[in-house]
Amino acid sequence: MAIYIEKPSSTVVVAPSTDRPVSVAIKHSADSTHTPFHHHPYAQLAFSGSGIVKVVTAHHTYIVPAQHAVWIAPGTPHAAYLLKGAQIYNVAIHSSYSIKHADRDCHCLRVSDLAKAIVKTLLHEPQGPQPSPREQALWSLLIDEVKSAAPLPLGLPMPKEKRLKHLCELFIAQPNQSLTLSALCRQVGASESTMTRLFKRELTMTFNQWRNQALLTFAAALFAQDFDFGYIAQELGYGSQSAFTAMVTNLVGVPPSVFFSASAESAFTPRANFAR
Structure with a gap:
């Protein structure tokens, strides 16, 4: 799912001062x-x-x-x-x-x-x-x-270790719920046990927790483009909209219709180990 095209630009922001903070x-x-x-x-x-x-x-x-x-x-x-x-x-x-x-x-x-x-x-x-x-x-x-x-919880933690960083970047390039740790490990040439230890050591979470947070982040990006939840679920590899709804609800404590609503209040109950 290609979302970003990078092209150099410049943005000038006037620095605040003590007079105009x-x-x-x-x-x-x-x-x-x-x-x-x-x-x-x-x-x-x-x-x-x-x-x-x-x-x-x-x-x-x-x-x-x-x-x-x-x-x-x-x-x-x-x-x-x-x-x-x-x-x-x-x-x-x-x-x-x-x-x-x-x-x-x-x-x-x-x-x-x-x-x-x-x-x-x-x-x-x-x-x-x-x-x-x-x-x-x-x-x-x-x-x-x-x-x-x-x-x-829309920030996606990224590791420093080269192999793990490469693995995370591969997932970000093709975010899909069906993409497993073992499949990604084969692409980076590392064992699943090694990557599991690195996820815990570098990001203090499991691969599944990191993957769900990544999928939540990409779902937010797709929702901002006015795609409905059925399309978002399909695009991110879920077999049904209800499976996608269950993931979001388990992660943030409310269903997608509440969490992604721009008019909804920002209070919710996190249930996962979010990036810290």
Whole structure:
């Protein structure tokens, strides 16, 4: 399932300052684009207004569907990929604001309707020599929304060990529920017992847990393209839609119709060993 076409591009985000601690920019992608690895001294909230955005860090890959975001902590090296037709909002937040989610430098969040409205308002807000009380109120409210947003299990952990990384990349290139660890091991020339140990050591999860998280991530990307759950189940190798529904429900505690809904609340009960 080919989702990404990589093509170099550049996105300029105005660095926030102590006077203006929040900066907002928007990028429309007429073609599929790629921003190479980089980092910056401020935090960044990158959310997809439409289409699909992929953010890659040293240890995780995040496939971000519409109405979701990736939180990127200050100083975290990352690269970004935009599918043709995608629209991304970049919100830069000064490092003086202490915002931390979970125990990782990056993770996915569901963007609330209020946060989206604030970002779009700030994008068109007139800027004078000094910040207006209205701007300051909008910044404060947006930061509160980001702090209160619940992390979502859409980040896919990636290992460092070369053989295991190659195996994971092979699965990402052809995500399918029927693709087994033994089949992938034959492709990378390693034993199943060795790869099983490496999954536990490097990612603190089993292959099946990692595969399900990968499938959930790709399902989110397909849902963002308006495919129905029957098609998504078939595309990801499930024998029936009910089997796909069971996987999602077991993983996040709610069925796909709830989890993937952009209007649904972000509260759910994780039941698997998500990436940490």
